[in-house]
Amino acid sequence: MLPSLHLNSTLNCTTLNYSSTLLPLRGSRRRTRRDVANESLVPAAHPARRYPSLSASLAPAREEEERKEGALLPPPLRPETLPRHVAVIMDGNSRWAKARGLPSSAGHEAGYRTLKKMVELSCQWGIRALTVFAFSSENWTRPKMEVEFLMTLFENVLKERLGEFLREGIRVCIIGDSSELSQSLQKLAKEVVDKTKNNTQIDLIVAISYSGRKEITQACQNIARKVKDGLLEPEDITESHIEEELETNCIPEFPNPDLLIRTSGELRLSNFLLWQSAYTELFFTNTYWPDFGEADCFYLLWRYLCVLHKSVIKFASGSPFFLNNSGPFHLNGHERYVPQIIFLLQMRVDASQDLMDHRFM
């Protein structure tokens, strides 16, 4: 049984116990105004400490390379064991603001600051693609003032951060039904996407006015158009044809997220990346999005490592499909984990057990 995790830096959610995987935790309750008031008395979390890289002990020759790539990544995480594509549903801004007696616009601004931090963290730690659910197509039914505020916020963010996207090498893609957006926002979005399309550090997909079902229907319409033009027969339509037409194909190497995080304790997908999350690990956390910090992110990535480790144990424990050299090599749905699994196996299962047992203070 895994021990419970106590971090030195303050976690803004309640201390999490591993005996329950998803929420709600037994005994946990919604944070009240008193809790919020008490939290403001606690000192803010200190910035991430620089931990020495584990690889120094294992392979001294790789130390230089490790320092460049994963030096800011706290152990036991390694850049190779991180999910390549992370999706985030940034839920809870309005509730966070309501708990503090602020208007929802303050919640959205705080959410934007958290998103900025999350993008920086992903760049530093080596996550290759980040998809965020900024605005759902259902959110158009929210109060008009809130919707207008959000649209203005998106425009301002895109305008102000364009320089930073270019500097940091962030490639921005905007997915969703752009016909519902204002003309100026559409133009700005196109400009940002065009200017950043050659960046290679990290891919940031922002879903604005997005609905998973509409995306699949749009793909169906595109395919129907191809059928009409005689390029494709209906009997020949396969899943890969559909995947090519989906909007997340702007990252052709890994269009499907490895990990999906939803904050604020709601346990559903809400029409986000329905097709793409067929094999995605779905992690839910009680924290509201503005409170989501480095510690929470680290904890979820650690849990992802645990899931990977389970696959390693499964394969290394003598599953006939793994050890059968003469027959076909079936990974039973775990194909996408292959680079990470090979990495962990190279370190040998006992070494990876050390990673799992590693306590950090």
Added chain:
Amino acid sequence: MGKRSRKLVSKILGRVWRLFRRWLFLMLSFGPMPEHIAFILDGNRRYAKKKKLKMGAGHNVGFNSLVAVLRYCYELGVKYVTVYAFSIDNFNRKPEEVQGLMALMKEKIDELLEEEDTIVHKFGLRIDFWGRLDLLSESARLAAERAMAATANNTGPVLCVCVAYTSTDEIARAIKKSCSKKREEEAAGARGSIAVADLEKNFDSAHCPDPDILIRTSGETRLSNFLLWQSALTHLQNPRPLWPEFSLRNLIWAILKYQKAHPYLEARRRRLAKKQN
């Protein structure tokens, strides 16, 4: 004499247990009840390993557990239950295991239809099979078609069994159907693009409402290509017990969690319906 009295005692205890269950379900039904529950039956093999059973015996135990859970669901008044019995990915398992599963399916379908006191006859169950039935073995496919035909006219609750099923495959088949229908319509002169509702009509699950709760046992946090389209607003739960260990207590806890989240879910569902129309 001792045997008869023991039988009598167990009969009385059975009646008391049924009465207690009815009272419990009555208490639960004061809150909002789910209309459709979906289960991913995960953990049979791990259970067999844990209890040191023979290879393939885990699935037998899993089936018994399924029948018990279905009985509780239908007594609760849940109208639709969907179970993920066999995925297209599972064809990659060992051939002996796959054949064993096909044989188990045929045996259990025959048992459910032919024997007297099963849930099919007790509740007037209608059984539906979703997925690529043509990928199954001949005997399993025939058994499935027989079950669908025999229960087609029943008016009671519905059991949807997903065999040789993945959600992406279901969506691909629906798109194929929509595209060929669209081509025929355009040849006849009709104009207009495919809408969300048109695509939904071509799904295997067209006549079923979206699931209210999706339960994956054994604590895994993936959907594994199950009901991706339909679970846009479903309450996702993943209790720790393995499927053969999933009992009435876990089911009641799952429904209580759903009832806690229900008011918010209802509002979202209304907004999604309004948006789509």
